[in-house]
Amino acid sequence: MAREAGTRPALPGGSVESTASLPHPAGAPPGTKDFWRQEHTKFAAPHYRLEKTARLINRISGSRHLDLLDVGCGPATLGRLLHPRIRYFGIDIAVAEPASNLREADILDVPIGFDGRRFGIVVSQGVFEYLGGHQEQKLAEIAALLEEDGIFLATYTNFAHRRPYVYEAFTNIQSIERFRGSLEEHFIVHRAFPTSYNWNHGQPRRAWVRQANMRFNADLPVLGRRLGVEYFFVCSRS
Numbered sequence: 048m049a050r051e052a053g054t055r056p057a058l059p060g061g062s063v064e065s066t067a068s069l070p071h072p073a074g075a076p077p078g079t080k081d082f083w084r085q086e087h088t089k090f091a092a093p094h095y096r097l098e099k100t101a102r103l104i105n106r107i108s109g110s111r112h113l114d115l116l117d118v119g120c121g122p123a124t125l126g127r128l129l130h131p132r133i134r135y136f137g138i139d140i141a142v143a144e145p146a147s148n149l150r151e152a153d154i155l156d157v158p159i160g161f162d163g164r165r166f167g168i169v170v171s172q173g174v175f176e177y178l179g180g181h182q183e184q185k186l187a188e189i190a191a192l193l194e195e196d197g198i199f200l201a202t203y204t205n206f207a208h209r210r211p212y213v214y215e216a217f218t219n220i221q222s223i224e225r226f227r228g229s230l231e232e233h234f235i236v237h238r239a240f241p242t243s244y245n246w247n248h249g250q251p252r253r254a255w256v257r258q259a260n261m262r263f264n265a266d267l268p269v270l271g272r273r274l275g276v277e278y279f280f281v282c283s284r285s
């Protein structure tokens with residue numbers, strides 16, 4: 048279903064945005080299926096956060112065989128990076144190539160789900176920033192999809208970064224503390240740490256910065272909030 052683009056909320060604390068105003072791809076309004084279909088070209092090749100997510104999941108899953116649901120999977124690139132014993136399923140508003148393990152659905156219109164399955168791991172990376180007004184409902188739906196000992200791995204942007212960048216399609220902007228509080232309504236949050244530390248509010252590009260960040264999974268006092276680009280949250284059912 049076509050949807051109006053959301054209005055852009057202010058940053059938490061009322062600070063001034065340092066946003067680059069990007070042109071809409073081919074004029075498609077942000078948040079619509081056409082918009083995302085074109086944006087997906089940016090996520091087709093593995094990017095830094097995706098690689099770190101895969102690394103975390105491969106480690107968290109241990110030697111278990113399990114089903115994983117990637118909410119907001121884009122071009123399903125994550126599936127290619129996971130260990131073969133992890134069975135990959137994805138859901139997204141725009142799926143380019145239909146496949147039995149991928150489902151095209153606007154999760155603002157329909158509940159998150161996949162044929163009544165339950166999952167050992169659910170992941171949502173770079174997605175909750177776009178779910179304005181639906182956060183609590185979507186977290187509740189994800190909690191209900193997890194197996195008893197299942198893990199939810201989420202990312203969320205750190206808008207307290209020293210120079211925050213607010214992408215024009217974001218409709219759901221809040222502090223890391225507030226997002227964590229919302230997670231804690233539905234899950235136990237076991238760990239929270241930056242996806243990367245970077246002077247600029249973007250994924251690290253230089254090889255040595257990427258490498259240093261890829262293996263570093265700790266939330267440093269003060270530095271985490273000022274230089275953390277996004278945060279990972281590792282959660283289980285409460």
Ligand SMILES: C[S@@+](CC[C@H](N)C(=O)[O-])C[C@H]1O[C@@H](n2cnc3c(N)ncnc32)[C@H](O)[C@@H]1O
Nearest residue numbers: 083090119120121139140153154155172173177
């Ligand atoms: C920033 S991209 C992240 C893609 C992928 N998770 C990654 O990290 O490479 C956000 C993703 O959420 C999807 N998305 C946004 N709004 C959605 C909605 N209402 N329903 C389903 N998917 C949505 C987009 O199509 C896009 O694939």
